[in-house]
Amino acid sequence: MSIKSVQNKRAIIIDDHKLFTSGLAGILDDIGLKVIATFSNAIDALNYLKNQDTDIIFSDINMPKMDGISFCNKVREKNIETPIIMLSMYEDSNIIKESFDNGANGYLSKNTEREEIIKALTNCLNGKEFVNKNLLKEDKISSVNKDKYQTKYSLSTREREVLEHILNDEKNSVIADLLNISKRTVETHRKNIMVKLDVKTPVALAQLAIKYKLTTTLKG
DSSP states (O other): OOHHHHTTOEEEEEOSOHHHHHHHHHHHHHTTOEEEEEESSHHHHHHHHTTOOOSEEEEOSSOSSSOHHHHHHHHHHTTOOOOEEEEESOOOHHHHHHHHHTTOSEEEETTOOHHHHHHHHHHHHTTOOEEOGGGGSSOOSOGGGOOHHHHHTTSOHHHHHHHHHHHTTOOHHHHHHHHTOOHHHHHHHHHHHHHHHTOOSHHHHHHHHHHTTOSTTOOO
16 A cells, blocks of 8 residues: 555544644654544544544553553444544553553554654555554563553553452462363463562552553542
8 A cells, every 4th residue: 555545545543642733743744644623632522423523543652541551442332343543641551452452453652753643644544554563572661660550551451450369469379260261271360460460469459450440440
């Protein structure tokens, strides 16, 4: 798919930073893509998509009201198949994986060059996935500097399911039966969760889980 083939395609942008939105819109306009709407939060974008179609969606991750990964999940729950390209400052491999697990088609760093945006666009519109090559390397961000979004998305979907049962004080054998996995697998998940979150005790784990809403049932 060439640049010519994306001309007159329609896009929406979801990002609460107006300067970035304006810059991205300028790049898309320059290659002939029509930006038909922009949103500062994902909830407004979801409401828009109830009645309007678009060919491609660009979404930030760190946004008010609803983060971009949750937005991806909601879009797919509504059986909307429009390709979604995540644009974020986060370059952590766990966040990238979580994005794709929840329905993203592409992932770009906000520091990416124009040519990479075009590559992502043409690939995703052609039914392929795309990630910046430099983001496929080892994590660049030290765990010491992780903020709440990186902490939240350092766990896989399965690990968060296990965590939810751990917080309900359920035994490994019970968790294994509920999730239809082996007891040893549960033990491995439990160990990985503690390592990833850098906690030593169940109390510390519970406090961190509540603080960062690490499971769907936690309100924080």
